[in-house]
Amino acid sequence: MAETETSALAAAAEPLPPIEDAGFGACIDRFAAARVVLLGEATHGSSEFYRARAAITRRLIERHGFTIVAVEADWPDAAQLDRWVRDRPGPPADGAPFARFPSWMWRNAEMRDFATWLRAHNAALPPEGRVAFRGLDIYSLSGSIEGVLAYLDQHDPEAARAARRRYGCLSPWQAEPEDYGRAVLFSDRDPCEAAVLAQLNALLEERLGRDDPEALFDARQNARVVRSAEQYYRLMYRSGTESWNLRDRHMFETLRALLDHGGPGAKAVVWAHNSHIGNAAATEMGWQGEFNIGELCRTAFGTEAALIGFGTDRGTVAAADDWGGPMRVKAVRPALAGSHEALLREAGLPARALLDLRATALCKALHEPRLERAIGVIYRPETERRSHYFNAVLPDQFDAFLWFAETSAVTPLAPVPAGGGAETFPFGL
Numbered sequence: 001m002a003e004t005e006t007s008a009l010a011a012a013a014e015p016l017p018p019i020e021d022a023g024f025g026a027c028i029d030r031f032a033a034a035r036v037v038l039l040g041e042a043t044h045g046s047s048e049f050y051r052a053r054a055a056i057t058r059r060l061i062e063r064h065g066f067t068i069v070a071v072e073a074d075w076p077d078a079a080q081l082d083r084w085v086r087d088r089p090g091p092p093a094d095g096a097p098f099a100r101f102p103s104w105m106w107r108n109a110e111m112r113d114f115a116t117w118l119r120a121h122n123a124a125l126p127p128e129g130r131v132a133f134r135g136l137d138i139y140s141l142s143g144s145i146e147g148v149l150a151y152l153d154q155h156d157p158e159a160a161r162a163a164r165r166r167y168g169c170l171s172p173w174q175a176e177p178e179d180y181g182r183a184v185l186f187s188d189r190d191p192c193e194a195a196v197l198a199q200l201n202a203l204l205e206e207r208l209g210r211d212d213p214e215a216l217f218d219a220r221q222n223a224r225v226v227r228s229a230e231q232y233y234r235l236m237y238r239s240g241t242e243s244w245n246l247r248d249r250h251m252f253e254t255l256r257a258l259l260d261h262g263g264p265g266a267k268a269v270v271w272a273h274n275s276h277i278g279n280a281a282a283t284e285m286g287w288q289g290e291f292n293i294g295e296l297c298r299t300a301f302g303t304e305a306a307l308i309g310f311g312t313d314r315g316t317v318a319a320a321d322d323w324g325g326p327m328r329v330k331a332v333r334p335a336l337a338g339s340h341e342a343l344l345r346e347a348g349l350p351a352r353a354l355l356d357l358r359a360t361a362l363c364k365a366l367h368e369p370r371l372e373r374a375i376g377v378i379y380r381p382e383t384e385r386r387s388h389y390f391n392a393v394l395p396d397q398f399d400a401f402l403w404f405a406e407t408s409a410v411t412p413l414a415p416v417p418a419g420g421g422a423e424t425f426p427f428g429l
Contacts, residue, residue, distance in 0.1 A: 008365035009347035016352040025059030031306035032064040038270040038277035043375035045318030046407040050110035072272035076143035078135030085119045086130040102377040109411035136251040141229040142174040144222035151219035166195040181233040252296040282396030309398035315407040319379035339371035357395040
């Protein structure tokens with residue numbers, strides 16, 4: 001590491017108070033004019049990332065008029081929580097939200113505390129002015145089918161019968177949608193693409209229920225999820241790049257739909273992993289053909305999108321060994337030499353700091369591609385270089401970077417009880 005890089009980083013780093021300090025969120029004021037602020041995370045299981053995003057989001061809502069919180073979670077689960085934080089009526093929940101693997105990603109104490117604050121904040125506002133909580137992700141094939149059918153059962157029973165016929169194509173795979181893609185690819189099963197597209201088009205033309213625009217919007221978004229999920233589960237066995245791109249395009253298009261639904265004054269905060277919210281064009285992912293929400297937002301919104309990355313050097317994290325495995329609290333190894341995180345550690349940054357990557361000196365100091373760490377719901381320290389690092393140019397990837405030298409694992413809530421439903425909603429409150 002050159003001395004000029006060290007001095008540039010040390011000079012540019014803005015120390016931050018503890019996350020619980022009322023002034024912590026002020027670090028984001030410089031981006032408050034944006035229409036979309038995307039807040040990342042370097043892991044899916046670090047408490048500081050959740051608490052920092054919550055503190056920043058509270059400030060954006062209270063002081064800068066942001067109206068939507070959109071997260072890397074499934075639409076039906078987030079819709080349950082949205083009804084609670086906005087005190088809106090809705091159909092009885094068949095189960096607790098965020099109950100499937102990885103439940104700790106959203107079913108944790110940090111998220112519970114933010115949701116409790118958001119409900120209290122909304123209670124003082126008229127219904128039309130309350131902040132919405134939405135999910136952007138694509139995995140809820142079964143839950144979204146149920147959401148469409150529940151809406152049509154209430155508003156148009158004949159259309160509900162037609163929807164059941166169309167979605168019947170997917171019935172054998174609703175419990176394990178991954179098996180659908182395998183069956184189409186390897187067992188000569190006909191795809192259900194035409195059926196789910198026909199159902200989406202029918203719902204877009206639906207005229208009944210317009211006296212409840214929120215319910216109609218929810219049903220249409222569920223139909224969009226079913227369409228995207230059907231495509232995703234077919235693609236996942238054929239092409240990792242195509243399935244990644246389909247997922248992130250779906251999340252971006254959902255964000256656009258939320259902004260359109262919210263009206264001209266709508267402003268959104270997005271919570272998702274760094275790999276989704278940083279500009280993929282500045283990373284190894286992009287160089288290999290993948291794009292993400294951050295790149296699509298940069299293209300669509302220009303400087304009205306603020307991309308904020310998060311990083312850490314060491315600590316603990318909530319993660320599993322393998323997909324579907326139990327959550328463990330694992331030690332996060334100090335960042336590998338040659339990585340951005342190691343560079344920030346060696347520069348002696350404060351324990352909590354902000355780097356405004358738009359600054360000329362930082363752009364010069366960090367203009368070379370370096371390794372960057374990404375821990376998702378799986379963490380494999382024994383193969384860390386291969387499993388968790390990719391190359392990126394940090395100032396081109398993010399507008400700013402929040403640094404936490406040491407982080408700790410999120411606090412998961414109690415497991416969802418067998419047969420849990422509305423009585424545990426939300427988060428067992």
